[in-house]
Amino acid sequence: MAENPVLNYGETTPGRRRLGRSIVWGATALLTLTALYQTLFALGATSSGFASWRPVLYAYGLWGVALGVAQVVAHGEQGKRALFILPAVLFTVAMVIFPTLFGFYIALTDWNLASQDGMRFNGLANVRQMLADPFFRNALGNMVFYVAMVLVEYVIAFGLALLLNAQIRARKFFRVAFLLPLMLSPVAVSWMIGKSMMEVRFGPLANFLKWLGVESPSFFGSPWIAKLSIQAMDAWTFIPFMMIMLLAGLQALPKDVTEAAQVDGANAWQTFWGVTFPLMIPVSITAIVLRIIFKLKIADIIINVTAGGPGGATDSVTSFIFREYRDRSNVGYGTMLAMTYLILIILFITLLLKLVNRWRRSFA
Structure with missing residues (x-):
């Protein structure tokens, strides 16, 4: 009769x-x-x-229980870890993962809360509607503008960081003052x-322009002026975020x-272009990428100030989706x-x- 092989600590048998x-x-x-x-x-099939869905x-x-038991049975001590x-x-x-998959399922349905028909599976009808939707394409175009403006915000934030890193009077006061916008919520800024x-x-800003001789100044009447006004408010809120990261990087330089x-x-x-800026590239990339992620979610200021107007000129994708849910109760298409x-x-x-990693390697 064959003897059982001697197992080391933590090993298991093939069985x-x-x-x-x-x-x-x-x-x-x-x-x-x-x-x-x-x-x-x-789905009615x-x-x-x-x-x-409770049995599911x-x-x-x-x-989940079976997965834990199987780990211990198959891998012994490693399975316990x-x-x-x-x-x-x-x-x-x-x-x-499950909410994401469930979201894809809802996206394939015709589900309007204002309708008594309830949720019905409609396949790719929402995709065809989305591809033909000029307002959604307009919101995507606006997002290109908003994201591109991150580079302008980076330049301003870098300049402020260099200023606050220099030996100037009341430096601590200015650091706190410049961080105040970051402490406010976008909703508070919008109001x-x-x-x-x-x-x-x-x-007061409109009255000041009137005092300067501008007739009927309007920050949100013209599409491009409204878009720049939204961008200015959003930049005023989040430039301190980039500034504090860049300031920390400057203070860490040898x-x-x-x-x-x-x-x-x-x-x-x-000295700046040949020494400081190359050493600040990792911090700069981190600040820009994080700011872009925040920018892709811009909605609060737009919803509260312009509601996407005039004529969708200031709409972001997030604010457009919000109005699709709130105003039209169109859950399926909004999803x-x-x-x-x-x-x-x-x-x-x-x-x-x-692209950033490739650029960093070429820059080095």
């Missing part, structure tokens, strides 16, 4: 590994079949199904500036490098817009990071 895989595949098949069965019933939730819980990250994985699936200071009849450049005869501009925008953001950020 236990096959058993672990069988447990995972069995629980996965049960969860898939349960979800598919209920999905077909919800079959007349039988569960009264609610039970199957998901059973799948994997149990510590299993709750985080299950939470991510439940709170991120304090957009609805008050820029008000056409009684706003002083001996800039001092060596000055000893070699470099003037202030040569299709949101899912499409999510995909575009992922593709754009991925491409941006690749």
Whole structure:
């Protein structure tokens, strides 16, 4: 009779590994079949199904337990260590992946809260409507403008960071003062500036322009002036965010490098362009990418000040989706817009990071 092989600490037999895989595949098949069965019933493809999605939730819980058991059975001590990250994985699936998949499902339905028909599957009808929607294309074009203005915000933020890093009087006071806009919410900024200071009849900025001789000044009457006004308010709120990151990077630079450049005869501009700016590239890229991510979500100021007007001139994709939900109660089409925008953001950020990494390697 053959003897059992001697196992080292933490090793398992091939039979236990096959058993672990069988447990995972069995629980996965049960969860898939349960979800598919209920999905077909919800779509009206079959007349039988569960009264609610609760059995699918039970199957998901059973799948999570089976996954933990299978890890211990198949991998022994290593499987026990994997149990510590299993709750985080299950939470991510439940709170991120499943809602995203459910969002794609809603995007393929005709679901208007103002209609009594309820939710109906309509396939790619929402996609065709989105491709033919001039307001959505206009919002995408506006986002190109808003994102491009991040470079202007970066230049201003870098200048302020250099100023606050210099030996000037009341430097600590100015650091706190410049950070005040960041402490305000965009909603407060939209009401304090957009609805008050820029008000056409009684706003102080409008009255000042009238005093200078401008007839009927309007910050939100012309499409381009309205767009620039929205951009100015958003920039005033978030430039301090970039400024504080760049200021931290400037303070972390080694002083001996800039001092060596000055000893070699470099003037202030040569020192900045040849020493300071190259050393600040990693911090600059981080600040710009984070600011672009925030810019892609711009909505609060637009919704409160212009509601996308005049004629959609200031609309962002997020504010347009918000109005599609709130004003038209069109959940299905609004979700299709949101899912499409999510995909575009992922593709754009991925491409941006690749281009930035390639540029950094060429710059080095």
